[in-house]
Amino acid sequence: MDTHKPLREDQYYEELESLRQEVSTLRSAQAAFEAQRELLAKVVAMARSPEQEEMLKITLEEALQVCCKLTGAETGSLFLLDSQGVVTDSILTQKTTAKDTRSKLIGSVLDKGLAGWVNRHRQIGLITDTIEDERWLQLPNQPYTVRSALAVPILKEEVLLGILTLLHCEPHRFSWEIANLMQKTANEIALVLENAELYAKLEESYNFLDQAKQEIEAYSKALDYELEKGRQIQRDFLPEDLPKLTDWEIAACFYPARQVAGDFYDSFMLPGGYVGLVIADVCDKGVGAALFMALFRSLIRIFSGQTNLCNVTILGDEEVLKAVTDTQISSNLEQAEALKAVGLINNYIAQQHAQMSMFATLFFGVLDPKTGIVYYVNGGHEPLFVIDSQGVKATLKPTGPAVGMMPHMKFKVQQIQLAPGDILIGYTDGVTEARAPDSKLFTSQRLLSLFQPPPASASQLLEWIKTNLFAYMDNAPQFDDITMLAVQRLENNNEGEIK
Numbered sequence: 126m127d128t129h130k131p132l133r134e135d136q137y138y139e140e141l142e143s144l145r146q147e148v149s150t151l152r153s154a155q156a157a158f159e160a161q162r163e164l165l166a167k168v169v170a171m172a173r174s175p176e177q178e179e180m181l182k183i184t185l186e187e188a189l190q191v192c193c194k195l196t197g198a199e200t201g202s203l204f205l206l207d208s209q210g211v212v213t214d215s216i217l218t219q220k221t222t223a224k225d226t227r228s229k230l231i232g233s234v235l236d237k238g239l240a241g242w243v244n245r246h247r248q249i250g251l252i253t254d255t256i257e258d259e260r261w262l263q264l265p266n267q268p269y270t271v272r273s274a275l276a277v278p279i280l281k282e283e284v285l286l287g288i289l290t291l292l293h294c295e296p297h298r299f300s301w302e303i304a305n306l307m308q309k310t311a312n313e314i315a316l317v318l319e320n321a322e323l324y325a326k327l328e329e330s331y332n333f334l335d336q337a338k339q340e341i342e343a344y345s346k347a348l349d350y351e352l353e354k355g356r357q358i359q360r361d362f363l364p365e366d367l368p369k370l371t372d373w374e375i376a377a378c379f380y381p382a383r384q385v386a387g388d389f390y391d392s393f394m395l396p397g398g399y400v401g402l403v404i405a406d407v408c409d410k411g412v413g414a415a416l417f418m419a420l421f422r423s424l425i426r427i428f429s430g431q432t433n434l435c436n437v438t439i440l441g442d443e444e445v446l447k448a449v450t451d452t453q454i455s456s457n458l459e460q461a462e463a464l465k466a467v468g469l470i471n472n473y474i475a476q477q478h479a480q481m482s483m484f485a486t487l488f489f490g491v492l493d494p495k496t497g498i499v500y501y502v503n504g505g506h507e508p509l510f511v512i513d514s515q516g517v518k519a520t521l522k523p524t525g526p527a528v529g530m531m532p533h534m535k536f537k538v539q540q541i542q543l544a545p546g547d548i549l550i551g552y553t554d555g556v557t558e559a560r561a562p563d564s565k566l567f568t569s570q571r572l573l574s575l576f577q578p579p580p581a582s583a584s585q586l587l588e589w590i591k592t593n594l595f596a597y598m599d600n601a602p603q604f605d606d607i608t609m610l611a612v613q614r615l616e617n618n619n620e621g622e623i624k
Contacts, residue, residue: 387414
């Protein structure tokens with residue numbers, strides 16, 4: 126016997142209206158997601174377009190331009206393939222190439238050229254000199270001279286989605302270091318294509334508003350699945366493993382208020398054996414903040430760890446490039462060099478995405494494990510604390526404004542030295558602004574009280590804060606993301622070697 130009670134007419138239309146609002150929200154989230162999954166140094170293409178295919182085309186064109194700038198390539202191409210290996214679209218930097226010439230070039234290179242070799246072998250193809258490499262196909266009417274070539278597969282698991290090709294008229298212009306960077310970029314492009322396909326399929330289901338209630342329920346489940354997929358994608362942006370160093374401990378915790386969040390932390394190795402330390406909070410909440418979180422995280426890694434390779438002077442911001450040397454830092458400028466990433470990111474966000482009014486409070490430190498010295502920029506973030514056996518030893522207050530609010534802002538570089546036993550603790554405002562059931566805030570004073578007596582390790586400190594924080598919140602809802610990062614220099618620190 127079916128005990129399911131049918132909906133009254135007024136209940137049915139209430140559910141329809143609720144679903145219409147969910148669709149509106151999803152459409153907005155979809156447009157933002159597609160606009161910002163571009164890649165690494167230029168993840169967001171803010172070209173307004175109602176058509177998904179046009180947006181994807183603009184995104185991939187900008188991706189190709191960025192790849193040319195990062196590698197110094199003179200020309201490039203991006204071929205998209207279907208599951209049968211047939212070219213479905215092509216993007217060339219030489220836009221003036223005639224349509225019939227484009228077709229001949231594409232057909233030839235995918236048959237016998239370097240791109241064809243990549244198509245068959247599913248791996249990077251690097252030619253340092255086309256004269257000496259039999260994989261290069263020299264066409265009789267080729268519109269430009271090529272001596273260096275790099276072709277990178279765009280793969281999703283074992284499926285070849287496309288091929289990225291970069292060219293230069295001089296030999297020995299591309300290295301394997303550049304090739305590996307472009308492979309990472311190609312992986313980002315694969316995510317763009319995957320998401321474009323995903324949302325294209327989702328678009329086909331928007332006519333469910335005229336269907337029965339069971340179809341509405343089915344769509345609701347699909348929506349939950351997509352949000353969960355977005356949550357998982359965002360989790361992948363957080364480091365799976367924090368750097369492990371002799372006589373150092375780095376610990377972190379992350380508790381999003383929603384399925385996707387605007388907070389993030391990061392820790393990664395930099396050239397010279399230094400360690401990048403990041404904790405940040407993007408303004409606003411939800412999908413938009415999560416997408417900008419991915420943008421900030423990617424740009425920090427690119428501009429701080431790949432500056433020499435990427436030749437960031439292409440951005441034309443000479444004031445930012447002199448920012449480190451203009452500071453009063455008198456010791457290791459190599460260590461402080463990575464911090465110019467903050468100024469570059471600030472100008473990019475403020476200039477390219479001003480209409481979005483998005484910014485982030487951000488702490489970025491560069492640790493020398495051998496000396497314990499941390500050079501840092503605090504862009505409008507909550508103060509960080511250095512704790513020793515006596516309590517709070519130092520407070521790392523903001524050295525500049527939030528990142529991305531206005532172009533050409535100044536960010537002062539400061540330094541602190543961590544002695545054996547010291548713990549550096551950073552957090553987002555989701556900690557101090559957490560609410561109890563009576564709506565009272567946790568407060569920074571309550572947080573400071575947890576530093577006495579100091580815990581034995583960085584991980585124990587985070588666990589102690591977490592235990593007290595969630596006990597204070599009890600059953601009250603979590604309104605904001607909660608993120609913490611702690612670094613401790615252990616006793617008897619000698620070399621700071623990487624394990």
